[in-house]
Amino acid sequence: MKKISLEYLKTLDNGDPLSHYRKEFSLPKNTIYFDGNSLGPLPKRTIENLKRAINEEWGKDLINSWNKAEWINLPQTLGNKIAPLLGANPGEVIVVDSTSINLFKVLTSALKLNKNRKKIVSEVVNFPSDLYILEGVNEMLNNQYERCLIENDNAIEQYIDSSTAVVMLSHINYKTGRISDMKKITDYAHNKGALVVWDLSHSVGVIPLDLHNIGVDFAVGCTYKHLNGGPGAPGFLYVKSDLIEKVSQPLTGWLGHIDPFAFDGKYIPANSISKYICGTPAILSYKAVESGLEIFKGISMELVRKKSIQLSEVFIDLIQQECGEYGFELFSPSNADQRGSQISFKHENAYPIMQSLISQGVIGDYREPNILRFGISPLYMRYQDIWKAIMCLKNIMQSNEWDSLNFKKRNYVT
Numbered sequence: 001m002k003k004i005s006l007e008y009l010k011t012l013d014n015g016d017p018l019s020h021y022r023k024e025f026s027l028p029k030n031t032i033y034f035d036g037n038s039l040g041p042l043p044k045r046t047i048e049n050l051k052r053a054i055n056e057e058w059g060k061d062l063i064n065s066w067n068k069a070e071w072i073n074l075p076q077t078l079g080n081k082i083a084p085l086l087g088a089n090p091g092e093v094i095v096v097d098s099t100s101i102n103l104f105k106v107l108t109s110a111l112k113l114n115k116n117r118k119k120i121v122s123e124v125v126n127f128p129s130d131l132y133i134l135e136g137v138n139e140m141l142n143n144q145y146e147r148c149l150i151e152n153d154n155a156i157e158q159y160i161d162s163s164t165a166v167v168m169l170s171h172i173n174y175k176t177g178r179i180s181d182m183k184k185i186t187d188y189a190h191n192k193g194a195l196v197v198w199d200l201s202h203s204v205g206v207i208p209l210d211l212h213n214i215g216v217d218f219a220v221g222c223t224y225k226h227l228n229g230g231p232g233a234p235g236f237l238y239v240k241s242d243l244i245e246k247v248s249q250p251l252t253g254w255l256g257h258i259d260p261f262a263f264d265g266k267y268i269p270a271n272s273i274s275k276y277i278c279g280t281p282a283i284l285s286y287k288a289v290e291s292g293l294e295i296f297k298g299i300s301m302e303l304v305r306k307k308s309i310q311l312s313e314v315f316i317d318l319i320q321q322e323c324g325e326y327g328f329e330l331f332s333p334s335n336a337d338q339r340g341s342q343i344s345f346k347h348e349n350a351y352p353i354m355q356s357l358i359s360q361g362v363i364g365d366y367r368e369p370n371i372l373r374f375g376i377s378p379l380y381m382r383y384q385d386i387w388k389a390i391m392c393l394k395n396i397m398q399s400n401e402w403d404s405l406n407f408k409k410r411n412y413v414t
């Protein structure tokens, strides 16, 4: 392997067709941010958009803004802005509630569509909230479903059969960054008469998606990660167009009604994706999502993916080159085609090493039991940032700086 130098990385930065996106973000000085897969950084245009929303739309126009600024349509308009990033059609996506709540809704919808089947297939390593929602939905439905939680999806075909109602998976695993083969699994599930629900939280904004062509039935995801929509921003959900009329969901609040302002006592669902709205949208959060999405207008997701892979390969090779003796074991797939936009390493001292890195402005995160997780964000990350981060890691390991009580005290959020 050819030795990687800082000069070489600077040439990659100079030739980077996405480099102009970095100025869209308000990035603190002396910080290299590897946590955009958990909370994306603040887009500069969000500051202006929120100021306008607070001072003008709320401050001056008050309640008129539901009509005048079209606040009331934000769940649908922002859904339509996310749609191209998902390979979805207009009217198939809505921004609403949280990812967990959306999963509750679409999983319940899917089970109702396939009501004579009693098995749900997922992975033990799926994001815990997804598994908890699955457990909660099953309990609500009197535990009538067999939860078939497999180790990983390598041999998932063995478990999908004529009794399977739903296959529910994450497209990119939160811990390993491993990509599941969405097309292959969706096709297989459909051949067996099962429906699919995909969690796209770690995929949207970093990898091209093609939900509609693949024929995905349902999907959910976050806007506060790679879409940079702000802390606790609302999630999104997708329903394939030809299912929308048939499906129902259990959180039948007034804004999912066909005519909310008729204030009728009887619930009649909207005959569109709007039936998935429950209550009043948190407008200020939507305004932040709106600005985050503007950055993606006209973007080439192929270029984003290409840069994500190149940054990740540099990261992996550079750790090998500079920190090879310190016991970092790659936990993400080594094959770039099977890896999302994050790199995870196992290390017995993962927690204090990560805390020590964070104290030096290199911000990644830690996942149990021994994982250092580095999110790769092609819109603002430079190749030379990878160099600086790995040199920082090398220093920390050489000097044993991580081996301090300060770095071993567990924070609640890791």
Ligand SMILES: Cc1ncc(COP(=O)(O)O)c(C=O)c1O
Pocket: 098, 099, 100, 101, 127, 129, 130, 170, 174, 199, 201, 202, 222, 235
């Ligand atoms: C893959 C995945 N699914 C679901 C969630 C839960 O999202 P929320 O807390 O917004 O419901 C997360 C949160 O990080 C996640 O990473």
